[in-house]
Amino acid sequence: MPELPEVESLCRQLELVAVGKRIKEIFILDPKLGSPPDIGRRRIAGIQRRAKNILLALDDGRAIRIHLRMTGRLLWQAGAREHATPRHSRLIITFGKGRLLLIDPRRFAIFEVAQLKTEELPPDALDKFPAQWLSEIAARREISVKSFLMDQRIISGIGNIYACEILHAAKINPARKAKELSAAEWRRILKAGPAILSQAVMCRGTTVSDWRDLFGNPGEYQHHLKVYAKSGARCPRCGQSISRVKLDGRGTYLCAHCQK
DNA sequence: TCCCATGTTGCTAA
DNA sequence: GTTAGCAACATGGG
Numbered sequence: 001m002p003e004l005p006e007v008e009s010l011c012r013q014l015e016l017v018a019v020g021k022r023i024k025e026i027f028i029l030d031p032k033l034g035s036p037p038d039i040g041r042r043r044i045a046g047i048q049r050r051a052k053n054i055l056l057a058l059d060d061g062r063a064i065r066i067h068l069r070m071t072g073r074l075l076w077q078a079g080a081r082e083h084a085t086p087r088h089s090r091l092i093i094t095f096g097k098g099r100l101l102l103i104d105p106r107r108f109a110i111f112e113v114a115q116l117k118t119e120e121l122p123p124d125a126l127d128k129f130p131a132q133w134l135s136e137i138a139a140r141r142e143i144s145v146k147s148f149l150m151d152q153r154i155i156s157g158i159g160n161i162y163a164c165e166i167l168h169a170a171k172i173n174p175a176r177k178a179k180e181l182s183a184a185e186w187r188r189i190l191k192a193g194p195a196i197l198s199q200a201v202m203c204r205g206t207t208v209s210d211w212r213d214l215f216g217n218p219g220e221y222q223h224h225l226k227v228y229a230k231s232g233a234r235c236p237r238c239g240q241s242i243s244r245v246k247l248d249g250r251g252t253y254l255c256a257h258c259q260k
Numbered sequence: 261t262c263c264c265a266t267g268t269t270g271c272t273a274a
Numbered sequence: 275g276t277t278a279g280c281a282a283c284a285t286g287g288g
Contacts, residue, residue, distance in 0.1 A: 001265075002266060052267080052268095067267085068266095068267085070265070070266075070284095071267095105284085106284050108268080141278095142278070143278070159267070162266085208265095210266095250265095
């Protein structure tokens with residue numbers, strides 16, 4: 001169930017194992033993903049992350065796009081030998097040596113092959129952009145700051161875990177209206193956001209349930225979480241209890257004492 | 261049985 | 275046209 005750091009981790013690992021390899025065959029195990037694309041024996045020319053999409057650029061100008069949605073993950077199985085195919089495998093891309101599997105219990109993931117085009121995207125949450133820009137957009141919005149941060153049309157990459165963590169680091173209550181934040185508060189968010197996300201990338205993501213990296217290993221950022229999935233634990237900043245509330249339909253964790 | 265789940269989209273109503 | 279709020283997608287785990 002990946003957000004930006006998890007997707008970025010996969011891309012960096014794919015870069016190491018898949019680039020330059022020639023695709024042998026594509027097996028679609030779940031008809032929901034469509035029919036096998038006409039990919040010939042194209043070579044993987046490069047890997048890109050676009051928002052939470054993984055793009056495997058082919059050497060003919062097209063690209064494989066994978067979006068993992070809620071429960072998708074990718075698994076690399078190395079070498080030419082036979083591997084077991086894990087439960088919930090939905091797609092297998094084989095190479096001369098090694099194969100790439102899409103595993104997705106809930107079957108929400110997206111797979112498509114399309115022309116690789118450069119399109120305008122909202123700023124990536126790892127990029128630098130001015131607090132001024134955010135507060136101008138927020139000024140027109142009635143929604144909570146948490147929903148605002150998670151709106152992929154505004155900023156790319158932040159999901160439920162990191163929204164909770166960023167708002168805790170910025171000492172802002174997730175239920176506050178986006179339009180009511182001060183310039184100083186936006187600056188705190190823009191300082192915490194990239195710091196948390198880039199550290200999570202270095203940790204290869206957050207494994208609180210079933211997230212695994214490309215090689216099947218759990219991430220490490222769960223050891224750095226301050227609030228997410230920590231109801232009842234103590235806030236590391238003020239010692240008060242972390243609570244869980246439902247906000248905009250999503251489980252939301254916060255320290256009500258120091259997030260104002 | 262019910263509620264929960266790291267995401268997005270499409271509908272409805274204001 | 276824009277925005278906010280939800281149900282839907284499909285499955286498994288507690």
